[in-house]
Amino acid sequence: MVKAVVGANWGDEGKGKITDMLSEHADMIVRFQGGANAGHTIKNKYGKFALHTLPSGVFYSHTTNIIGNGVALDIPKLVEEIRSLTDKGVPKPKILVSDRAQVVMSYHMLFDQYEEERLGKASFGSTKSGIAPFYSDKYAKIGFQVSELFAKDLLEEKVQRVCEMKNIMLEHFYHKPVLDPQEILDELLRYREMIEPYVADVSSYLAQGLKEGKTVLLEGQLGTLKDPDHGIYPMVTSSSTLAGYGAVGAGIPPREISQVITVCKAYSSAVGAGEFVSEIFGDEADELRRRGGDGGEFGATTGRPRRVGWFDCVASKYGCRLQGTDEVAFTVLDVLGYLDEIPVCVGYEIDGEVTTEFPTTAKLRRAKPVLETLPGWKCDITGIRDYGALPENCRKYIEFIEKSIGYPITMVSNGPAREDIIYRKGGK
Numbered sequence: 001m002v003k004a005v006v007g008a009n010w011g012d013e014g015k016g017k018i019t020d021m022l023s024e025h026a027d028m029i030v031r032f033q034g035g036a037n038a039g040h041t042i043k044n045k046y047g048k049f050a051l052h053t054l055p056s057g058v059f060y061s062h063t064t065n066i067i068g069n070g071v072a073l074d075i076p077k078l079v080e081e082i083r084s085l086t087d088k089g090v091p092k093p094k095i096l097v098s099d100r101a102q103v104v105m106s107y108h109m110l111f112d113q114y115e116e117e118r119l120g121k122a123s124f125g126s127t128k129s130g131i132a133p134f135y136s137d138k139y140a141k142i143g144f145q146v147s148e149l150f151a152k153d154l155l156e157e158k159v160q161r162v163c164e165m166k167n168i169m170l171e172h173f174y175h176k177p178v179l180d181p182q183e184i185l186d187e188l189l190r191y192r193e194m195i196e197p198y199v200a201d202v203s204s205y206l207a208q209g210l211k212e213g214k215t216v217l218l219e220g221q222l223g224t225l226k227d228p229d230h231g232i233y234p235m236v237t238s239s240s241t242l243a244g245y246g247a248v249g250a251g252i253p254p255r256e257i258s259q260v261i262t263v264c265k266a267y268s269s270a271v272g273a274g275e276f277v278s279e280i281f282g283d284e285a286d287e288l289r290r291r292g293g294d295g296g297e298f299g300a301t302t303g304r305p306r307r308v309g310w311f312d313c314v315a316s317k318y319g320c321r322l323q324g325t326d327e328v329a330f331t332v333l334d335v336l337g338y339l340d341e342i343p344v345c346v347g348y349e350i351d352g353e354v355t356t357e358f359p360t361t362a363k364l365r366r367a368k369p370v371l372e373t374l375p376g377w378k379c380d381i382t383g384i385r386d387y388g389a390l391p392e393n394c395r396k397y398i399e400f401i402e403k404s405i406g407y408p409i410t411m412v413s414n415g416p417a418r419e420d421i422i423y424r425k426g427g428k
């Protein structure tokens with residue numbers, strides 16, 4: 001069977017923790033989109049890790065960890081990430097990389113940086129990992145597929161062609177140094193050597209595994225609101241963050257995805273620019289940011305302070321719907337234990353009317369949050385393993401949100417570690 005673990009919001013919902021936890025009973029864990037631009041933070045017996053490209057199943061020796069064709073594959077970063085695990089005593093994981101994945105090139109990072117510089121204040125807040133230039137090239141059909149690294153003759157001709165195009169932009173638009181085709185070819189050949197041990201026909205490997213009854217986890221990066229079609233365009237990422245895309249980005253039939261677990265955080269956070277209706281500011285925000293996540297809300301890739309806000313029922317209901325949610329994992333609830341009262345965004349007021357439907361970006365810009373305030377529980381809930389043992393106000397908070405978003409909360413995460421989880425089968 002195939003389960004997808006995806007995010008309902010702007011990302012950083014705690015998907016890494018949930019995937020790591022579910023990997024205990026999974027055989028294959030697949031990354032199907034995105035690249036090394038965001039990170040999953042995982043805390044387990046080996047220590048604390050920020051994974052960027054590797055699937056979060058790499059901490060178990062029984063798992064096969066797969067980088068699907070939909071991923072923006074940054075080969076030096078992948079190799080470095082594998083080394084950072086083994087350096088900390090994690091047994092070398094089994095890793096397969098799709099021969100149909102495409103390669104992030106050094107010039108993708110340069111173009112990302114040049115474009116952000118050019119945009120100045122209007123920039124996207126890109127992590128400059130080359131993701132947007134990478135996916136642009138993929139769909140413009142001038143990207144390099146892993147399989148092409150092994151066809152040197154074709155590669156030489158293509159490198160010439162790509163450099164010609166890139167150099168026009170570099171010289172005349174960005175006024176930056178041009179690319180040397182020989183250097184680009186050498187870069188590709190270096191990548192070939194680095195990636196060769198991992199390359200596989202991933203979709204046939206997955207098909208075989210599914211035939212044998214294996215359990216596959218699809219691990220999403222970011223969340224619904226960063227999806228290029230359904231998110232807060234243009235402040236989105238460049239590949240689909242939806243479970244539905246998991247079929248394409250891994251190379252499996254869509255009907256194989258039988259369970260979608262959508263991760264929602266008990267409050268909101270976002271990195272980078274873009275609409276965020278329930279955002280809070282000032283001291284109130286600083287306190288939540290400082291107490292949030294595990295050691296503060298700072299980006300796993302960039303260390304940038306995350307924007308924070310109250311739980312947004314409108315965005316989360318929409319986020320869950322687009323994912324095709326069967327179950328919700330509700331995370332980082334322990335962090336809210338300090339608050340006397342907890343505001344929740346239950347609607348958007350747009351041009352004097354209140355709606356609970358998530359609108360397109362132009363309208364979203366005019367949305368003001370409609371807040372409802374719930375009483376806090378004023379204690380530390382870490383260590384609790386039984387739903388009934390949670391304070392009454394804490395259960396009320398969970399149940400209020402469950403009702404507002406309309407999807408069952410079956411898991412409540414009350415700490416960063418694998419064992420900090422409360423199962424609540426059936427949810428509402």
Ligand code: GDP
Nearest residue numbers: 012013014015016040041293332413414415416
């Ligand atoms: P992801 O990209 O969705 O995997 O999320 P991130 O790793 O960027 O952010 C989640 C952060 O919250 C990480 O630092 C996790 O260790 C931490 N985390 C996950 N679940 C919990 C939880 O239930 N409680 C607390 N306090 N931290 C959590």
